[in-house]
Amino acid sequence: MSVFLAKRFLTFVATLLGASIVVFLVLEILPGDPSMTLLGADADEEAYAALRLKLGLDDPAFVRYFEWMWGMFHGDFGVSYAYSVPVMELVWGSLGLTVPLAMFAMAITVVVALGLGVFAASRHNKPGDYVIMTISQLGIAVPNFWFGILLILFFAVNLGWFKAGGFIQWEDGIWLALKSLFLPAIALATVQAAILARTTRSAVLETFREDYVRTARAKGLTRSQTLWRHVLRNALIPVITVMGLQFANLLAGTIVIESVFSLPGLGKLVFQAIANRDMPVVKDIVLLLAGMVIVVNFIVDVTYAVIDPRLKVHDV
Amino acid sequence: MSEEKQNPVMAALSLMMRYRNFVIGAVLTGLVIVAAFLSTVWTPHSATDLAIRSRLQFPSLEHWLGTDHFGRDILSMIMVGAQNSLIVGIVAVGIGVILGVGLGLWAAARRGWTEELIMRFSDFTFAFPAVLSAIMITALLGPGAVNSILAIGIYNIPVFARISRGAANAIWSREYIMAAKAAGKGRFRITIEHVLPNITSVIVVQATISFAIAILAEAALSYLGIGTQPPEPSWGRMLNDAQTYATIKPYLAIFPGAAIFLAVLGLNMLGDGLRDILDPRLTRGR
Amino acid sequence: MALLEVKNLDVTLATSRGPARAVRNLSFDLDRGQTLGIVGESGCGKSMTALALLGLLPENGVTTGSINLDGQDLLTLNEDAMCGVRGNRISMIFQEPMTSLNPLHTIGRQVTEPMLIHQGMTRDQARDEAVRLLERVGIASAAQRLDSFPHQLSGGQRQRVMIAMALSCKPDVLIADEPTTALDVTIQGQILDLIADIVAEAGMALILISHDLGVIAETVDRVLVMYGGAGVETGPTASLFEHLAHPYTQGLFAAVPKLGSGGRRGQGARLATIPGLVPELVDLPTGCTFADRCNIADGQCAGTVPTVHDVAEDAGHRVACLKPDDAKRQFAPAEAGR
Numbered sequence: 001m002s003v004f005l006a007k008r009f010l011t012f013v014a015t016l017l018g019a020s021i022v023v024f025l026v027l028e029i030l031p032g033d034p035s036m037t038l039l040g041a042d043a044d045e046e047a048y049a050a051l052r053l054k055l056g057l058d059d060p061a062f063v064r065y066f067e068w069m070w071g072m073f074h075g076d077f078g079v080s081y082a083y084s085v086p087v088m089e090l091v092w093g094s095l096g097l098t099v100p101l102a103m104f105a106m107a108i109t110v111v112v113a114l115g116l117g118v119f120a121a122s123r124h125n126k127p128g129d130y131v132i133m134t135i136s137q138l139g140i141a142v143p144n145f146w147f148g149i150l151l152i153l154f155f156a157v158n159l160g161w162f163k164a165g166g167f168i169q170w171e172d173g174i175w176l177a178l179k180s181l182f183l184p185a186i187a188l189a190t191v192q193a194a195i196l197a198r199t200t201r202s203a204v205l206e207t208f209r210e211d212y213v214r215t216a217r218a219k220g221l222t223r224s225q226t227l228w229r230h231v232l233r234n235a236l237i238p239v240i241t242v243m244g245l246q247f248a249n250l251l252a253g254t255i256v257i258e259s260v261f262s263l264p265g266l267g268k269l270v271f272q273a274i275a276n277r278d279m280p281v282v283k284d285i286v287l288l289l290a291g292m293v294i295v296v297n298f299i300v301d302v303t304y305a306v307i308d309p310r311l312k313v314h315d316v
Numbered sequence: 317m318s319e320e321k322q323n324p325v326m327a328a329l330s331l332m333m334r335y336r337n338f339v340i341g342a343v344l345t346g347l348v349i350v351a352a353f354l355s356t357v358w359t360p361h362s363a364t365d366l367a368i369r370s371r372l373q374f375p376s377l378e379h380w381l382g383t384d385h386f387g388r389d390i391l392s393m394i395m396v397g398a399q400n401s402l403i404v405g406i407v408a409v410g411i412g413v414i415l416g417v418g419l420g421l422w423a424a425a426r427r428g429w430t431e432e433l434i435m436r437f438s439d440f441t442f443a444f445p446a447v448l449s450a451i452m453i454t455a456l457l458g459p460g461a462v463n464s465i466l467a468i469g470i471y472n473i474p475v476f477a478r479i480s481r482g483a484a485n486a487i488w489s490r491e492y493i494m495a496a497k498a499a500g501k502g503r504f505r506i507t508i509e510h511v512l513p514n515i516t517s518v519i520v521v522q523a524t525i526s527f528a529i530a531i532l533a534e535a536a537l538s539y540l541g542i543g544t545q546p547p548e549p550s551w552g553r554m555l556n557d558a559q560t561y562a563t564i565k566p567y568l569a570i571f572p573g574a575a576i577f578l579a580v581l582g583l584n585m586l587g588d589g590l591r592d593i594l595d596p597r598l599t600r601g602r
Numbered sequence: 603m604a605l606l607e608v609k610n611l612d613v614t615l616a617t618s619r620g621p622a623r624a625v626r627n628l629s630f631d632l633d634r635g636q637t638l639g640i641v642g643e644s645g646c647g648k649s650m651t652a653l654a655l656l657g658l659l660p661e662n663g664v665t666t667g668s669i670n671l672d673g674q675d676l677l678t679l680n681e682d683a684m685c686g687v688r689g690n691r692i693s694m695i696f697q698e699p700m701t702s703l704n705p706l707h708t709i710g711r712q713v714t715e716p717m718l719i720h721q722g723m724t725r726d727q728a729r730d731e732a733v734r735l736l737e738r739v740g741i742a743s744a745a746q747r748l749d750s751f752p753h754q755l756s757g758g759q760r761q762r763v764m765i766a767m768a769l770s771c772k773p774d775v776l777i778a779d780e781p782t783t784a785l786d787v788t789i790q791g792q793i794l795d796l797i798a799d800i801v802a803e804a805g806m807a808l809i810l811i812s813h814d815l816g817v818i819a820e821t822v823d824r825v826l827v828m829y830g831g832a833g834v835e836t837g838p839t840a841s842l843f844e845h846l847a848h849p850y851t852q853g854l855f856a857a858v859p860k861l862g863s864g865g866r867r868g869q870g871a872r873l874a875t876i877p878g879l880v881p882e883l884v885d886l887p888t889g890c891t892f893a894d895r896c897n898i899a900d901g902q903c904a905g906t907v908p909t910v911h912d913v914a915e916d917a918g919h920r921v922a923c924l925k926p927d928d929a930k931r932q933f934a935p936a937e938a939g940r
Contacts, residue, residue: 015440022444026452141581143532145539145552146573149559153566164563211701217658218696219716219767220689222682229715233706245442252445256536260559271540274455282455290443297442309751310705 004311008301012294019290024065027283033057034279038081068283077284082276087284090269095288097167098258098265101181102250105188109246112193114239117200122227124205132197139194144253148187148260155183165262184261188253192246199242203235210234236307244300248293255289338589344582352398359396361389364547374567381571384554385561390568393549394575400461400550401579404534405527407465412472413523419473420480421511424488425503435481438474446471446533454542461550464543468533472526479522483515517594524587528580535576551576603673604631605807606655606775610667613650613659613831615883622883624650624663626831634774637801637808639822639839641815641854645883647831648811652777655809656692657684671774690720693768695797697780699760703752709736709763710748716770735766739796758789762796769800776801779811794821815854819843827851830891831883834908837919847913847921849896849929890924898928 035051052058056067071078077087120132156164162183168176207213208231216230217223255267262268266285273281305311332339366386373383381390419438423431444452450467457463487493488511496506537543538552546553551572558568613625625647632638640648654665657676669676671691676684693716696702703712713735714728723731729748736744739762752760761781768776778797782790798821801808810822818825818839825842827835827850835848846852887893893903903924911926913919923929 011436011439014436015443018436018440019443022440023452026456030456137585138581141528141577141584143535143573143576143580145536146555146569146576149555149562149569149573153562153569157563157566211696211698212704214658215696215702215764215767216704216715218656218688218694220685220687220719221715222685225719230704230707234704248442248445252447255447255451256540259540270451271542274451274542279455282451286448286452286455289448293443293445294440308706310753 002305002311005302005305008298012298012301015294015297016291019294020069020287021065023283023287023290024068027279027286028064028068029061031279034081034277072284072287078280080273080278080281082273082278082281087281090281091266091284091288094264094266094269096170097181097263098251098254098267099292101184101188101257101263101265102247102254104178104181104185105192105250105254106243106247108185108189109192109196109250110243112189113196114200116193116197117239118204118227118232120197120201121204121208122223129201133201136194136197139190140198142191142194144187144191145256145260147190148184148257151183151187152261165260167263167265181263184257184263187260188250188257191253192250196239196242196246200235200239203238204231206238207231207235233307237304240300240303240307244297247296251289251292335589335592337585337592341582341584341586341589344578345586348398348579348582349402351395352402355392355395355399359389359392361392364388364396364549374565382565382567384557384568388549390554390571393554394551394572396549397551397554397572397575398579400544400548401531401534401576404461404465404468404544405530408468408472408530408534409523409526411466411469412476412526413519416473416476417480417512417519419477420482421484421507423477423481424484424511425507431481434477438477441471441474444471446529447536450533450537450542459542459545461544461548464534464537467537468530471533472530475526476519476522480515480519483518484511487511487514517590521587521591521594524583524590528583528587531576531579531583603670604633605672606632607670608651608655608667609670611651611654611669612666613647613654614664614666615650615660616662616664617884619884623886624831624883625654626886628667628828628831628833630826630833630836632775632807632809634807635802635805636824637798637810637822639818639825640809640811640828641813641818641825642828643813646828647883648828649779650831651828652694652779652809652811655775655777656688656694657681658688686720689716689768689773690771691773692775692777693771693773695761695764695768695776695778695781698784699757699764700784702764703760705752707751708748709750709752709755713748713763713767713770716767720771731770732766735770736763738800739763739766739769740792741766757785758793761785761789761793765793765796765800769804772804773806775807775809777809777811780813781810782817783812783814790817797821827854830886832891833922834892835913835919835921837913838917841914841917841919845913845919845930847911847919847926847929848892848923849898849932850892852929852932853895890922898925898932900925 033052034055035048035057039047039051056064059067068078075088077091079085080087080090083090116132116136120129123129123132152164156162163180166180168180170177204227213226213230216226221229254265255270257263258265258267259271266289270282270285272278273285360380366388368386370383375382381394383389384393419434423434446468449470450464453463453467453470484507493506493510496510501509534543535550535552535555538550539556540552541556544550544553554572555569558565558572562569608631609629611625611628612623615622615624628647628651630638640651642648650659650663653659654663655669655676657665657679659665665677667677671687676687679687703709710729710732713732714723714725717723717728717731718725732748733744736747741747741759741762747755752763755763765781776797781797782793785793794817797808797810808822810818812818823839825835825837825839826833827842827848829850835842835851837845837847842851843855846855887904889906890896890899890903890908893899896903906924908922908924910920910922913921913926921929
C-alpha cells in the first residue's frame with residue numbers, strides 16, 4: 001500500500017471514530033436520562049432504577065460507548081425503546097430502500113452529468129454549450145423536494161405513468177421496485193447532475209488547456225482521440241472529488257425525498273424515532289448515514305490512487 | 317468597441333451583458349429582500365389570519381396567487397416567508413463565517429498540529445450534511461426554527477474554515493508577509509492587517525453561495541416539519557401543506573417552490589457574478 | 603522547390619480588444635538537412651509561427667498565406683489530413699518537458715502513440731521501435747523505462763522522451779520551440795547537441811525557436827530574427843552575426859555579453875539596452891514596428907513599411923529596414939572595438 005493510501009486509511013479510521021464519538025455525545029450523553037421519558041414522571045424510584053440497570057445506564061459513559069461500538073461491529077445495534085425490537089430489524093428493511101435509492105440517483109447523476117458536461121465542453125461557446133449551462137444553472141437552484149412534488153403532479157397525477165408514492169418491495173419484482181424508485185431518484189439526481197455537469201465541463205475545458213494535450217494534438221491525434229485518450233482520464237480527478245461530496249448530499253436528500261414520496265426508508269424511520277424519543281434508533285441511523293459518507297470518501301481516495309500513478313509511490 | 321464609447325446606453329448594456337450573472341442575481345436577490353422588508357409593514361392580506369370561507373381559491377385579482385386550505389393569502393405568506401428565509405440565511409451564514417473563518421485563519425497562522433487538528437475536525441464534520449446534523453439537534457432539543465438555524469450554521473463552519481485556510485495559506489507565502497514578519501509583527505496582527513483583507517473576496521463569494529444553500533436547507537427542514545413551526549409562514553412548510561391538496565389545487569405547490577427556486581437562483585448567480593468581478597482568474601474554466 | 607516553403611504567412615488572433623496580428627507577412631524556405639533558427643523576444647510571433655505550421659492555433663486564430671510542404675499547401679488541408687501531417691511529417695518539441703507529457707500514461711504508451719496512429723504498427727513493433735528510440739536519445743535501460751510514468755523522470759530525461767516521441771515517425775521537419783529553456787544549464791548543451799546530431803543523421807529539416815542568440819548561433823545554419831510578428835532580418839548564421847544589419851538584431855546582440863557561451867540569461871538583462879516595450883499586437887504602428895524603440899529611427903519610419911535590402915546578396919542575407927546604412931554605421935564601431 002502506498003504512503004498516500006496508508007495515510008488516507010488512517011484518516012478514514014480516525015474520522016469514523018470521531019463521528020461515532022460525536023453521535024454518542026449528542027444523542028446518548030447530552031439528552032440525559034431516558035428512563036424518565038420511557039416511564040413517565042409518575043413511576044416510582046424502583047422502577048426507574050430497574051430500567052436504568054436493564055439499559056446499562058449506570059455504567060460510565062466510556063463503557064457504554066464501547067459496548068455500543070462493539071455491538072455495531074457485530075451487527076447488534078441495540079434495542080428500540082419504542083418497539084422493544086432489535087434496531088437492526090428496523091434498520092435492515094429501510095436500508096434496502098435508502099441505499100439503492102441513493103445509488104440509483106447517483107448513477108443517474110453520473111451518466112447525465114458526464115454526458116452533458118463533456119458535450120458542453122466539446123461545444124465550448126457554441127449554442128449547445130450555452131443551452132446546457134443555462135439549464136444546469138436553473139437546475140442547481142431547484143429544491144429537490146419541490147421538484148419531487150412537481151414530478152408527482154405531472155407524471156403520476158396528470159399522466160398516470162407512475163404511482164404518486166410508496167415502495168414496491170424487491171421481493172415483488174425488481175423492475176417494479178426500481179420503477180417505484182424512479183421518480184424519487186430523478187428528483188434527487190436533477191440538482192446533483194446540474195452541479196456535476198458544470199464541474200465536468202470546466203474540468204474538461206481546463207484539461208484541454210494542458211501542455212500534454214497540445215503534445216497529443218501535435219502527435220497527430222484528432223480532437224476526439226485526444227478527448228478520449230488524454231483529456232477524460234485527467235479531467236476525472238476533480239469530477240470524482242465532487243462526486244464524493246455529492247454522495248453525502250444524496251444521502252441527506254434521500255431523507256427528504258422519502259418524505260415526499262412516502263417511502264418507508266431510513267428517513268421515515270428516523271423521524272418516527274425522533275417523535276418517539278427512541279434514541280437508540282436515532283443514534284444508530286445517524287451513525288450509519290455518517291459512516292456511509294465516510295466510507296464513500298475513502299473509496300474516492302482509493303480511486304484517486306487507481307487513476308493517478310503519482311499517488312502510488314509519492315506522498316501528497 | 318468604438319461605438320460603445322460614443323453611446324453611454326450601449327456601453328451600459330454591454331457592461332450588463334458582461335456581468336449578466338451579477339445583474340440578474342442582484343435583481344432576484346433584491347426582490348427577495350424588498351419582499352421581506354415590505355412584509356414587515358404591508359402585505360396584501362394577513363399572512364396568518366384564517367378565513368375558512370375563502371379557502372383554496374384559485375389566483376384572482378383579490379388573491380394574486382390564490383389562498384391555501386385555511387384561506388390565507390399565498391402571496392402574503394410568501395412575502396412573510398421571505399423574512400424567515402433571510403433571517404435563517406443571515407444567521408446560519410454568520411455562524412459559519414465568524415467561527416469558520418476564525419478557525420481557518422487560526423489554522424493558517426499557527427500551521428503545525430493546530431492546523432492539522434482543525435482540518436481533521438472539519439474533515440469529519442463533512443460526514444454530517446446539514447440535514448443529518450439537524451436530525452441530531454432536533455432529536456436533542458426538539459424541532460424549531462432556532463435549532464434548524466443552528467444545524468445549518470454548524471454545517472457551514474467547516475466549509476468556511478477550509479476555504480479561508482486555503483486562501484490564507486496562499487497569502488502567508490507572499491513576500492510582503494515575509495516583510496511584515498521581518499518587521500517584527502506578530503501572527504495575530506499580520507492576520508488582521510494583511511491576511512484577512514486579502515481573502516475577503518473569496519469569503520464574500522462563498523457566503524453568497526452558502527446563503528443559497530442555507531435557504532434550501534431551511535426549506536427542506538421546514539418541509540420535513542423540523543424547521544420553522546406553524547403558524548410562522550415558511551416556504552418549506554407551505555410546500556408541505558400544499559402537497560396534501562396538490563392533486564386538486566396544483567398551484568398551491570407551484571408558488572412557494574418557485575419562491576425558493578428564484579431566491580436560490582438569484583443568490584447563486586450573484587455569487588458567480590461576484591466571482592467574475594472580484595476574481596476574474598477563477599472564471600477561466602467556465 | 604524546397605521541402606518547406608512559407609509564403610506571406612499571416613496569423614491573426616481575434617481578441618476582446620480587436621484583432622491581434624501575431625504573425626505578419628512572414629516568408630522563408632527550408633530544405634532537407636537545413637536548420638533554421640527563429641529568434642526574438644517572447645510575443646514576437648515565433649511560437650505562433652510554429653503552431654501555424656502544425657495547424658494548431660488557438661480557436662480564435664486565422665491563418666492566411668501559404669505553407670507548402672513538398673508542394674502541398676497545408677493551409678488547404680482539412681482537419682483529418684492535417685492530423686496525418688502532425689507528428690508524422692512535421693513534429694514538434696515543446697518548451698516545458700515537465701508538463702508536456704501526460705502524467706497518467708506510461709512513457710511507452712506516449713512514445714508509441716504516433717507510430718500506432720500514423721504507421722499502422724502493431725503494439726509490439728511500436729514497443730521495439732520505442733526502445734530503440736529511447737536508447738538513441740540517451741535514456742538508460744530504455745526497455746524498463748517504457749513502463750515508467752513521467753513523474754519518475756527528471757526534466758532532462760523527459761525532454762529526451764519528448765524528442766524520441768517527435769522522432770518516432772521520422773518526420774521531414776522537426777520544430778523545437780525553446781527546447782532547453784526550462785532545463786538546467788548543464789543539461790541544455792547535451793539536449794541541443796542531441797537534437798543537432800539526430801537532425802544531421804536523419805537529414806531532416808530543423809526549425810529551432812529560441813530567445814537565446816547563443817543557442818541559435820551554436821546550432822543552426824540560418825537565422826530569422828522576428829520582431830512584432832514580422833521577420834526583420836534573415837541570413838546565414840555567420841553572415842548575420844558578422845553584419846548585424848538590423849538595429850533590433852544589434853540590440854539583441856549587444857545585450858549578450860559573450861556569444862556562444864550557451865548560458866541562460868534573464869530576459870531583463872538581455873534587453874536592457876533596447877529601450878521601451880514589445881509592441882501590443884492589437885495596435886501595431888503602420889510602418890516599422892520597431893520604430894518607437896529604435897535609436898536611428900526618424901519621423902518617416904513609424905509611417906512607412908520598411909523595405910527589404912540585401913546585406914550580402916550571394917548569401918541571401920536580407921534586412922527589412924528603411925535606414926540600413928545608418929544601422930551599418932552604428933554597428934561598425936562596436937565591431938571595431940571587438
